[in-house]
Amino acid sequence: MNKWLSNRDVVSGSLLFLFSVWFFMAARALPAGSGSSMPPGYFPAFLAVVLAFLSLLVVFKGIRESNTEYEKKDHKTVCLLVLLLIVYIILFKYMGFIISTIIYLTAAMILLKAGKLIKIIPVAVVIALAVYFIFSKGFHIPLG
Amino acid sequence: MDLLLSALHGVFEPYSLLLLALGVLMGIVFGAIPGLTATMGVALLTPLTFVLEPAAGINMLIGIYCGGIFGGAISSVLVNIPGTPAGMMTTLDGYPMGQRGEAGKAIGYAAIASFSGGIISAVALIVAAPQLAKIALQFGPAEYFAIAVFGLSVIASVSGKSIIKGLISGVIGMIVTTVGMDYVTSTPRFTFGITALLSGFAFIPTMIGLFGMREFLMQIGTGRYKYQLQQNVGKITPSLSEVKRLFPVIFRGGLIGTFIGALPGAGGPIASFISYDTARRSSKHPEKFGTGIPDGIVASESANNGVTGGALIPMLTLGVPGDGVTAVMLGAFMVHNLLPGPMLFQNNGALVYAIYIGFLLANIFMLFFGLVGARYFARILNLPMPVLLPLISVLTVVGAYSIRNNPFDIAVMLAFGVLGYLMSELKIPAMPMVLGIVLGPIAEANLRGALLISKGSWLIFLKEPISLVLLIISFIMAAYPYLSRTLSRKTKLEKSTAKA
Numbered sequence: 001m002n003k004w005l006s007n008r009d010v011v012s013g014s015l016l017f018l019f020s021v022w023f024f025m026a027a028r029a030l031p032a033g034s035g036s037s038m039p040p041g042y043f044p045a046f047l048a049v050v051l052a053f054l055s056l057l058v059v060f061k062g063i064r065e066s067n068t069e070y071e072k073k074d075h076k077t078v079c080l081l082v083l084l085l086i087v088y089i090i091l092f093k094y095m096g097f098i099i100s101t102i103i104y105l106t107a108a109m110i111l112l113k114a115g116k117l118i119k120i121i122p123v124a125v126v127i128a129l130a131v132y133f134i135f136s137k138g139f140h141i142p143l144g
Numbered sequence: 145m146d147l148l149l150s151a152l153h154g155v156f157e158p159y160s161l162l163l164l165a166l167g168v169l170m171g172i173v174f175g176a177i178p179g180l181t182a183t184m185g186v187a188l189l190t191p192l193t194f195v196l197e198p199a200a201g202i203n204m205l206i207g208i209y210c211g212g213i214f215g216g217a218i219s220s221v222l223v224n225i226p227g228t229p230a231g232m233m234t235t236l237d238g239y240p241m242g243q244r245g246e247a248g249k250a251i252g253y254a255a256i257a258s259f260s261g262g263i264i265s266a267v268a269l270i271v272a273a274p275q276l277a278k279i280a281l282q283f284g285p286a287e288y289f290a291i292a293v294f295g296l297s298v299i300a301s302v303s304g305k306s307i308i309k310g311l312i313s314g315v316i317g318m319i320v321t322t323v324g325m326d327y328v329t330s331t332p333r334f335t336f337g338i339t340a341l342l343s344g345f346a347f348i349p350t351m352i353g354l355f356g357m358r359e360f361l362m363q364i365g366t367g368r369y370k371y372q373l374q375q376n377v378g379k380i381t382p383s384l385s386e387v388k389r390l391f392p393v394i395f396r397g398g399l400i401g402t403f404i405g406a407l408p409g410a411g412g413p414i415a416s417f418i419s420y421d422t423a424r425r426s427s428k429h430p431e432k433f434g435t436g437i438p439d440g441i442v443a444s445e446s447a448n449n450g451v452t453g454g455a456l457i458p459m460l461t462l463g464v465p466g467d468g469v470t471a472v473m474l475g476a477f478m479v480h481n482l483l484p485g486p487m488l489f490q491n492n493g494a495l496v497y498a499i500y501i502g503f504l505l506a507n508i509f510m511l512f513f514g515l516v517g518a519r520y521f522a523r524i525l526n527l528p529m530p531v532l533l534p535l536i537s538v539l540t541v542v543g544a545y546s547i548r549n550n551p552f553d554i555a556v557m558l559a560f561g562v563l564g565y566l567m568s569e570l571k572i573p574a575m576p577m578v579l580g581i582v583l584g585p586i587a588e589a590n591l592r593g594a595l596l597i598s599k600g601s602w603l604i605f606l607k608e609p610i611s612l613v614l615l616i617i618s619f620i621m622a623a624y625p626y627l628s629r630t631l632s633r634k635t636k637l638e639k640s641t642a643k644a
Contacts, residue, residue, distance in 0.1 A: 088541065
């Protein structure tokens with residue numbers, strides 16, 4: 001059991017299968033609509049069936065050949081950056097582009113070890129202002 | 145003729161020329177820096193084309209496309225990392241050549257081969273596109289459905305190791321496009337009461353997520369951005385007699401690239417692989433490949449730039465992109481309410497001519513920058529990645545936001561970036577998903593349209609000759625990997641039994 005849980009193909013295939021079952025039900029639940037045209041749920045339901053079939057194949061293949069090698073990755077930094085990006089989007093909505101971008105860039109550069117704080121903050125400010133002016137003045141794209 | 149003149153007039157306006165040159169330069173920079181791809185460059189700059197004239201904006205993207213594919217060769221030669229996936233095969237001979245102190249020469253060969261491949265594909269584009277558009281004008285729903293199926297079947301034959309995972313990626317892409325209001329019955333599908341989802345996932349934020357944000361996260365995850373650059377470029381002087389000797393290799397590479405590019409879904413990496421392999425097999429000295437000979441460089445580079453014009457053929461004439469970059473480029477047509485397809489040739493003839501001219505010019509700029517500027521481009525590789533990568537992530541956010549000034553689009557972009565990253569962790573390729581996103585609506589709309597015409601009879605797809613032929617080819621394409629595997633297994637079995 002433990003061996004299966006660490007097999008990415010078995011886990012992802014199973015999850016995809018569950019997703020396709022759910023998607024199939026959701027597609028069947030759509031109203032049939034009127035007229036002679038194909039009902040709106042038909043095509044999605046068809047896709048769900050195909051996906052279910054393919055995900056089962058992935059599970060079976062995963063059980064049979066369980067020695068696929070994966071590149072080791074720095075998942076911690078990736079997760080932290082995604083969190084940072086989520087915070088950035090929220091700040092962007094409420095504080096506008098310049099301030100939120102300076103905060104995000106500083107934090108991201110600290111995370112990627114870009115250098116000392118005295119160097120990072122001016123770089124963040126310059127980039128934020130430059131992007132702001134290029135987009136809003138050069139291309140007339142309003143940035144919050 | 146009037147159309148051609150007005151197109152010439154538009155393209156040669158100083159502002160348009162400047163944008164095109166700028167596009168090529170930016171493309172080379174994006175291509176040269178490992179982790180920033182040509183596709184990413186096009187995805188990030190597509191939103192900007194909104195404020196430009198359609199022709200100028202699309203030509204800028206074409207500049208980035210051509211420059212980006214060539215730019216990949218620079219880091220292939222200098223740091224043994226392809227700057228863009230299509231440059232993979234260039235590392236094999238480019239890097240050893242660079243190690244011998246002939247980096248400049250290697251980049252020079254790459255520039256000449258890329259230019260030649262680009263021009264060959266341009267000729268193919270200019271000759272074939274109008275003819276195909278004329279034929280496509282008579283296509284009905286049955287034919288378009290068959291084309292979509294054909295495009296999807298290519299996934300199976302190009303997905304490399306795992307056909308199943310490629311197909312999964314394609315199906316997920318199509319599932320993504322079913323979100324939103326059904327255009328026939330106006331029924332909201334899978335929107336969960338979120339108003340912003342009624343119009344579906346916006347195309348450009350999705351593409352920026354899949355090509356910008358995903359690549360950014362992958363760079364962080366692999367730590368591949370921490371490379372070391374430690375060499376000089378040296379002189380850029382490929383000898384003329386050498387180039388003459390290499391001409392057959394370059395010419396064949398350009399043709400292979402154009403053909404592979406024109407197949408929906410198959411792009412630069414596959415084209416350069418096939419071209420390199422062909423060049424090695426037909427060479428008198430196959431053993432020298434991989435030791436740093438120009439033949440290997442020009443075989444790879446002529447093919448991956450040959451893809452550019454080839455990929456534009458189905459994209460412009462049918463609205464079916466030939467590779468990832470042209471898929472993203474569809475977004476630039478969308479922001480101007482232009483629909484690629486046979487009608488584009490009927491209604492926007494001047495734009496089509498402008499694209500032809502822009503494409504030719506982009507290749508000329510690329511050759512010029514490649515030969516003159518290689519030593520400066522090498523310095524780009526010294527840029528500090530821990531600063532550059534966060535900047536790229538800011539650009540993905542700005543790009544997604546600028547389409548409709550809606551923060552929801554940023555969330556969509558990030559979600560697709562994370563989804564793409566998770567898929568890469570499971571070795572599920574992203575390219576088929578993009579193809580699914582583009583072809584899904586075409587498949588569904590035309591399936592419904594055709595069935596409406598035939599009053600529900602599926603035989604319509606077999607009665608129309610073009611649709612029938614395409615469906616048969618699709619079936620063979622999809623089944624081919626399995627067939628060839630079982631066949632080779634059988635012959636192996638026979639051989640082993642013969643031995644016994």
